[in-house]
Amino acid sequence: MSKGSRWLKVRLVSLLVFFLIAFAGLTVRAFQLQIVENGRLKARASDQYRKTIDILPERGEIYDRNLNELAISMEVDSVYAQPCMIEDRRTAAEAVSSIVSVDAGSVYKRLRDKSSFVWLKRQIDMPETERSIVRGIRGVGLLKERKRFYPAPQLASNMIGFVGYDSIGLEGLEWRYNNYLRGEGMKIAGLRDARGKEMVFDDGDVSHASKGSSLILTLDRTIQYIAEKELLKAATNANAKAGIAIVMDPSNGEILAMASYPTFDPNNFRRYRPRDWRNRALTDLYEPGSVFKIFLVAAALEEGVVEPNDIIYCENGGYRVADRIFHDTMKHGWLTVKDIVKYSSNIGAVKLADRLGRSKYYRYINEFGFGKKTGIDLPGEVSGYVRKLQEWSRVTFSTISFGQGISATPIQLITAASAIANKGVLMRPYVVKAVVSPDGEVVKEVHPVIERRVVSEETALEVTEILKRVTKDGGSGERAAISFVDVAGKTGTSQKPDPVNGGYAQGKYISSFLGYAPADSPRLAIIVMIDEPSGDFYGSTVAAPVFREILKQSMAYMGILPNKGGESIKPVKLAAIRRTNDDIEGGRMPDFRGKSMRMVLRMAKRIPLEVKVVGSGKAISQRPSPGGKIGRNRTAEVRFQ
């Protein structure tokens, strides 16, 4: 600086000082951020990574006893957006709405949301071309989610129920077993990544770790189908208001079929009236009518007040009790106890009850389970109504003997009848045989529950003999009979109470048939109830044929018919549920442990393998473990620390 003045030097030094001060300021700021506020900002950082999006877990399946799928989870796409990543929200909204059937206005409204993550449309099925368009929109991405799907839409829908948004069971088994089925709420952390729609997670595939457990039911799909088909046919033919058919294994209480009419499609449950969702087998109360005589005669025989062949005078069809006169449909004089049941004489029942005595009868009604819930593992069960003994009038006592003035659910009736079929031992009915985790591990297994012995084995066999005669020639239930196999059962035709005027409604009946077969070694107990059939309303003509069809076809399916050999219904095989993902060619897992996240991602890309990362730092553990087989979905989880 030859000509440099002293002032120039001063000015150069000032320049130096100016910048030195600037850097001093920056250093102070760095110290403040990185040392003083380090803890707070670090916490905020990890908060932000851990801040997660709830991804619907993959809901467990529902299988019938032979592991046929009744409810499954289907992989569908959900469209999300990260509004803060989108610069031109208008354009993005229009682009999205052109693919997804949501109008641009509402998409735009959601994009204006301040949050960093919003759903635009959940659970839709879209072709690959549309997927790639959606992925192309900046700030918009796709996540794989699972949607509930019922492959056989109407099958057992009233029992299985359905699932609402957010994978929460709303009705039926889906509701009752929601905690098992739903699985751990899936949280995806990495997806908070701003640009990285597909970076670390490639569409954020929902890992199997979060999948819910599956249910294996006692239900048999084929028998359920038979029951529904026959019930639907009968109910539509009779133009009935409702109908129920239940098939149960009397020896252990397993429900093989439980059909309701009307029914609904759980895939589109919102299109149906809520009353169509009801599982009428346990939510609806009926006056059982003559089928109730089964329990009266069982009680009378058990108490030894009569013998099956004792004769009782049936008053030729008209019998006065207090201020009421009871009638029989057909006039009878002297009838044996057996024939009282066979011909379903109300007068005979009233006299039989008189011999038994009201307090004993009351006790047996309770022993058979009426007036309280059966405890079946389904929601919505009601307990029915049995008037307290002290409130029984003379007339009440008499009407109850033939099943009027008392209310019961179909499940109570079949459970009670099964107790007779099961040599006097009452089993608790149930529909869920087992809960199985996604790994095939049995989380919960349900064994048959013996509630109590109601009558002795001898009494049960005597009652069975009596009930067998019902379906023989001339019996009220002859239309329930099938060839080669003895059927034990009882018809019922009850009047419906009139809720408005009291008493019974004119022309409103419930036709029912309750029975089991083969009578001597019962395999199936079946109840059929047709609510308000128009025209013919007798249990013997409306319900008995339905019973017969269900029984005949089910037995043929089970191979119980004599000409088909004697193979029984298959027990539920839990081992078969274990899925063999291993068998699918997928390669072996490398050892990620000790590697940095960067290395892991790079290695995974090469395999290829989708890696779900948890934590940060060095890899400490992985699933599947090193050398393990890579599953069909090609995902792995690696934890870092």
Add this chain to the structure above:
Amino acid sequence: MIIRFKDTDRVLILTTLFLVVAGIMMVYSTSYIMAMERFKDEYFFLKRHLSFTLIGLAGFFITMHVPYRAYKKMAYPLLVAATILLSLVFVDVFGVDAGGARRWLEFGSVRFQPSELAKVAVVIFLAYSLEAKRDKIKTFSLGVVPHILIPALPIVLILLEPDFGTSMVITAVIFLMMFIAGVRITHLVPLGVMSLPLIYYLVAGTAYRMRRILIFLNPWKDPTGEGFQIVQSLIAIGSGGLYGVGFGEGRQKLFYLPEAHTDFIFSVIGEEFGIIGVLLVFILYLSFLLCGVRAAWKSPDLFGTYLASGLTSLIVLQAVINVGIVMGLLPPKGLPLPFISYGGTSLVVNMAMAGIVLNIYKKGCEG
């Protein structure tokens, strides 16, 4: 080697190279995931950055050998050329729209940012003009007016792109150079004060700039909206702590740090290398500053002094502003961090400027 390196030469060269190497590392670290995601090639940005580095090294090598006095003759031609190029940005055939601004020229496959050239052109012009008018420097009409009016056109063009940050940096460097050249403080200060309303108008005049200003004052008020970028940057730097989370291991670039490889690359330095890394980068810039001022000091003529201090100020001031923005001390403006940020024109021009400073120093030692 044609040039015999002395100590300061070596320091300046090493400083520049260290900064460039830091840039290469950080560009890779900040871009590999995004590059893999977008281009299925984790080295996509790194490769491009490396090729710019090669061009930059060539520029560095050339300018350190070109006698700096040659730029005197080129002062006007360069300024005119830069102005023309800046105008071409607004011609649809050449200009490229990116992120709502037109800052790029495209000739075939070559992309170029004329504002980077304009910065150098303005500094060269000022050094030339300030030296030419050294006797009249104390007068307002010759010492101040031409140095404000003549660069005004390119500055306004840059402002129109819009690139508020770059135009402010150039303006600030003009003031610094006039100060060095001995323009009266009594001229400079009122001028600065007078320009405040203009700056205010520019700031408040466009809604987005005003919003940015307001947000910088309290980014935490709206951490997911306007304050998002700053908040994420602060989180990145803050979570680095003393030693940082390690090279390549930063997570903020994955989670919400847009432009991590360009304007916000310093946040990732802070996150991955902690305060140690931050201070190292500061030391590199301070070293560059000291070398630059020494070159100015040693320069055999005033042109060299002004040129060296102007170029040094340009680089160091931009570094200070960038870091200040990233640390939430200044309103966000979108300026690259010299030598380190990804960006071809900027890197090549910065390295060429370093070469010029080196040449001035070399001449000073010879003279």
